[in-house]
Amino acid sequence: MSVVSLSLFGWMVFAVAPYWALPDRLRAAWLSGVTFAFLVVHAPLSAAILLGFAAATHGFTRSDRVSGKTAFLLCAAIVLVLVLYKLRVSVRFTDALTTLAIPLGLSYYALRCVHYVIERYKGTLAPQSAQDIGSYLFFLPTLLAGPIHRYAPFHRDAARRRWDSRLFGEGLERMLYGYVKIAFLSNYVVSQGLSSLVLDLQASHPSASTYLSVIERGLNGYLQFSGYSDIAIGFGMLLGYRVMENFNWPFVKKNISEFWKSWHISLSSWCRDYVYMVVVALSRRPALAALASMLAIGLWHEISCRYLLWGLYNGLGIVAWQQFQRLKPMLPRIESPAAALALDAAAVLLTFHFVILGFVLVTEPTLGDVLTVYRSLFQGWP
Secondary structure (H helix, E strand, O other): OOOOOHHHHHHHHHHHOOOOOOOHHHHHHHHHHHHHHHHHHHOHHHHHHHHHHHHHHHHOOOOOOOOHHHHHHHHHHHHHHHHHHHOOOOOOHHHOOOOOOOOOOHHHHHHHHHHHHHHHHHOOOOOOOHHHHHHHHOOHHHOOOOOOOOHHHHHHHHHHOOOOHHHHHHHHHHHHHHHHHHHHHHHHHHHHHHHHHHHHHHOOOHHHHHHHHHHHHHHHHHHHHHHHHHHHHHHHHHOOOOOOOOOOOHHHOOOHHHHHOOOOHHHHHHHHHHHHHHHHHHHOOHHHHHHHHHHHHHHHHOOOHHHHHHHHHHHHHHHHHHHHHHHHHHOOOOOOHHHHHHHHHHHHHHHHHHHHHHHHHHHOOOHHHHHHHHHHHHOOOO
16 A cells, blocks of 8 residues: 555545544544454455554553563564564555555564563553554554654643644645655656656666666655654544654754654664664663664565674774774864865765665565676776
8 A cells, every 4th residue: 555545545534634623532443443443354364463562562561560571572583573574575665655564563562562562561651551552552653663652642642632723733744745745756756857867868868867767766765664654643643643753854964863863863863762772772882882783774675684784884984983983082173164165065975875775675576686886886987
């Protein structure tokens, strides 16, 4: 199912239309029921898995205190299910939102369950009712492609939920932005406009053609994914929820660390809290923690050598940035505003190209194709 399909739009209308007409005590149950019905119709296996995850998450965490052994075994079981299905699918970076990797939504609700279990073990969350956990997990706006929102702000919005015409209008506007990104900017401007330029240059300037092709794929990935995040966030606003932001102008950041704080924010922040901080606490080595986090992000997308390399590539970029921070105080200060502006522009361009060149690792089907692209990029320029 495409995120801009009439079918999905119909489910949105079906979810929202009766929602505000119902008494407040029935709204959460209605939305959970619609989400479950959506899964039963489009991905019944996913409906069964999510139902099992929700039951296990509530059943093993409803006591006042969750033991470390219980939390570990429950999280391990959830991750194992995710890994087993990840091993069965192979999804290209640019196809991630148009290819349904069954079970639908598993990559997202599995991490929500792990987040909830860990926070219960840490004691930052009190025991929650089965209805509250169900409302959190069976939340249609973020089911297909995130963001991976957290339980505490979701529960807070649920407690404060009331009709707000301003928030509803903001949600419609945000959804429109998302549809424009996907249907116009990505599918028309980039896919058609830039693609035609790539074809025109292919014979006479192969390196320039390859370069623009790499740019096209990176921009398409960003516009598609951030566009759906806009739709999901706007959809949540229609229901009275403010879902966390997932992108914050990542391609204008000045270093790779800032980039990963603004690209797929819900996933990168999840890995920061549950991978990076754990590795730092155990090893006291931020570089190792950065590598572990980026490898986890890569393997979350797909368990394969290409995504392992992509995670390693970005992890090494962050490690290099961390090491540069130690040397930075020894460098001469730049007093000229013009020079500082030029340096910032150069930093943005360097970060942009580092990221874009990294995407080649996951957009090409084989390592040989990756090497062919890199060879074409760096050969043949006048």
